[in-house]
Amino acid sequence: MKSIRNKLSLATCSLLTTGNASAEAIENAWDVDSSYLYYSEVDRITVNKLIGSAKGFVSTKDTAAIKVVFDAMSGATPTGAVKSGNPLTSTGASGGTGPVGGGTAAPLADFDDTRIAVALDWQHEHTRTFNLNYNGAFSVENDWRSVSGAVTANKETSSRSTKFTLGAAFTFDEMWRTGSTTTPDPMTRVEDNLARGKGQRSTTDLIAGVTKIINRRTVAQLNLAFGLANGYMTDPYKIFSVVDANGIEWDQYYEGRPDSRTRWSITANLNHQTFPGNNNIHLSYRYYSDDWDVQSHTLDYKHRFNFASTNYLEPRLRLYTQSAAEFYQNSFSSPNDGTSPNLPQYLSADYRLDDMSSATAGFTYGIPFSNDADLRTRLEYMYQSFEHSEFDTNKALIFQISYGKRF
Amino acid sequence: MLHSAYLVAKYQLFTSVKPMIRIIALSALIVVSGCGTVRNITVKEDVKPWEKDILAQRSMQFPQDAMQSYVDDHIFFSKEASTGGQGVGGGGCGCN
Numbered sequence: 262m263k264s265i266r267n268k269l270s271l272a273t274c275s276l277l278t279t280g281n282a283s284a285e286a287i288e289n290a291w292d293v294d295s296s297y298l299y300y301s302e303v304d305r306i307t308v309n310k311l312i313g314s315a316k317g318f319v320s321t322k323d324t325a326a327i328k329v330v331f332d333a334m335s336g337a338t339p340t341g342a343v344k345s346g347n348p349l350t351s352t353g354a355s356g357g358t359g360p361v362g363g364g365t366a367a368p369l370a371d372f373d374d375t376r377i378a379v380a381l382d383w384q385h386e387h388t389r390t391f392n393l394n395y396n397g398a399f400s401v402e403n404d405w406r407s408v409s410g411a412v413t414a415n416k417e418t419s420s421r422s423t424k425f426t427l428g429a430a431f432t433f434d435e436m437w438r439t440g441s442t443t444t445p446d447p448m449t450r451v452e453d454n455l456a457r458g459k460g461q462r463s464t465t466d467l468i469a470g471v472t473k474i475i476n477r478r479t480v481a482q483l484n485l486a487f488g489l490a491n492g493y494m495t496d497p498y499k500i501f502s503v504v505d506a507n508g509i510e511w512d513q514y515y516e517g518r519p520d521s522r523t524r525w526s527i528t529a530n531l532n533h534q535t536f537p538g539n540n541n542i543h544l545s546y547r548y549y550s551d552d553w554d555v556q557s558h559t560l561d562y563k564h565r566f567n568f569a570s571t572n573y574l575e576p577r578l579r580l581y582t583q584s585a586a587e588f589y590q591n592s593f594s595s596p597n598d599g600t601s602p603n604l605p606q607y608l609s610a611d612y613r614l615d616d617m618s619s620a621t622a623g624f625t626y627g628i629p630f631s632n633d634a635d636l637r638t639r640l641e642y643m644y645q646s647f648e649h650s651e652f653d654t655n656k657a658l659i660f661q662i663s664y665g666k667r668f
Numbered sequence: 669m670l671h672s673a674y675l676v677a678k679y680q681l682f683t684s685v686k687p688m689i690r691i692i693a694l695s696a697l698i699v700v701s702g703c704g705t706v707r708n709i710t711v712k713e714d715v716k717p718w719e720k721d722i723l724a725q726r727s728m729q730f731p732q733d734a735m736q737s738y739v740d741d742h743i744f745f746s747k748e749a750s751t752g753g754q755g756v757g758g759g760g761c762g763c764n
Contacts (some may be wrong), residue, residue: 288696296735302741310742312735328738334763380758396757404762411757422715430756466707472730478714478722482730488753530755532728533709541727542705557750565727573727583749613764614749625736637733645747659743663735 291317296663299497305369306336307564316382317668324636326382328625330400338364339652341516342593344504344511366451366500366513374439376402390417396430404439404497413468426470426484434462436497444497448604451500460493486522487638494518501610502592503602507611511597516609518588525553539559539567541575549583557583563625571629579640580620583664584615591649612655616648623659634666730754 272544286637309332316326354594378400379429379443386392396411411430417423436459437444443456495518526549533542536586543563558581588607595602623641641659677764699751715723722728731737745751746763 296739298739310739312738376761398758400761402762407760409757413756428756432760436762451672466752468756474723475709476711477715477719480710480723480728484753488752524752526753531732532708532730534722534728535705536708543732547753555749576710581748586749613747617748619748633735639736661736661739665762
């Protein structure tokens with residue numbers, strides 16, 4: 262009976278998001294969700310992730326939510342070093358990759374790390390059409406600490422057909438190399454092992470969005486996002502090779518990146534239920550640009566086939582392409598004549614800053630149960646292709662299973 | 669002999685045209701279907717509160733599946749140079 266009441270309340274009162282549903286209509290309704298992710302790259306990283314979340318009304322106008330995440334990561338990751346003249350793999354420190362305390366790095370370095378993250382949400386409905394959402398989060402790794410706070414305001418028109426969103430977030434990150442409390446001095450020789458203190462970075466993110474009901478079966482959203490990061494932006498484990506005219510490495514340096522980054526993006530989302538098939542189309546496009554000269558296009562399409570049994574099958578295709586950061590180079594070419602190479606101010610051989618194309622394809626199968634619970638399983642394959650990187654492809658399997666229940 | 673050549677020519681025409689017709693028919697079907705869907709998406713309506721049953725379904729929310737969206741954000745943030753666009757908050761990680 263309670264279940265039917267909840268469904269009716271949701272259907273009549275929830276408009277643009279479940280989070281904005283009238284508190285009075287769904288009193289005592291709680292959503293509990295859990296998920297397990299297995300992510301595995303070919304010959305590279307494997308991640309096991311566990312997530313638990315709970316969300317519910319704590320008063321007629323207040324919603325609280327908590328999310329707890331545990332990650333276990335292990336495997337090998339590219340350091341930035343070239344293959345020529347190097348053994349392929351070396352053992353890195355627990356929690357990190359690459360050389361710690363001098364020495365040289367292989368193109369791939371083993372690592373393992375764990376991460377625990379907790380996020381808290383509080384949403385207060387000030388009026389029928391206006392609410393504020395407060396978010397706080399922190400995460401801890403062997404070599405990283407992050408704390409953040411965010412406020413998001415949602416204002417709907419009186420007809421509740423349009424919602425305006427304005428959000429701001431501040432994140433403070435602190436990073437160091439596992440086994441020490443330092444970060445390497447950027448653009449210095451690996452062998453010299455020059456170090457600084459912990460790296461610190463502060464990031465401000467802003468978002469402005471409009472969500473609009475187009476018709477009874479279509480809702481669209483447009484988000485404009487801006488982000489400004491200042492501080493230590495370098496990866497303390499990444500290096501690059503200095504090579505001669507034949508591409509043979511003769512020295513290694515720690516990478517160096519600019520100490521600020523300005524990003525902006527525009528994202529369009531569309532949800533539509535087809536007629537008469539009653540299947541769901543989810544379409545998303547994002548254009549992204551930053552002052553490191555990275556531009557990207559992301560197209561994400563999901564088509565949910567709803568079966569008579571209420572189960573559904575949702576194939577998905579995500580296409581992504583990006584241009585390289587202006588300071589990206591796979592290696593630095595300089596003659597091995599006894600003089601120091603004339604390095605630029607910034608240089609990184611991190612493959613994620615290279616020209617890249619990527620496709621992710623797969624499907625989700627969902628099984629809703631009669632007791633307000635549901636099981637979702639997804640299987641996807643990601644293929645990344647890089648223009649200049651030492652490892653020109655990366656392939657990964659993504660398996661996720663989630664179980665949710667509403668009380 | 670002439671009749672055989674005629675039949676062969678007719679058969680070749682049939683086999684060459686048939687896939688083309690199939691492709692045209694399929695394309696036409698996709699276009700018609702696509703046009704219909706595009707029309708259904710773009711036609712603007714004044715939706716009354718009691719007509720919002722479909723819009724209230726979980727599959728019509730942004731995001732459709734919060735768990736999947738959260739995991740996607742983490743994976744693609746770790747593996748690509750760009751990020752953001754769906755919201756703010758939630759904390760950072762050392763994966764990129």
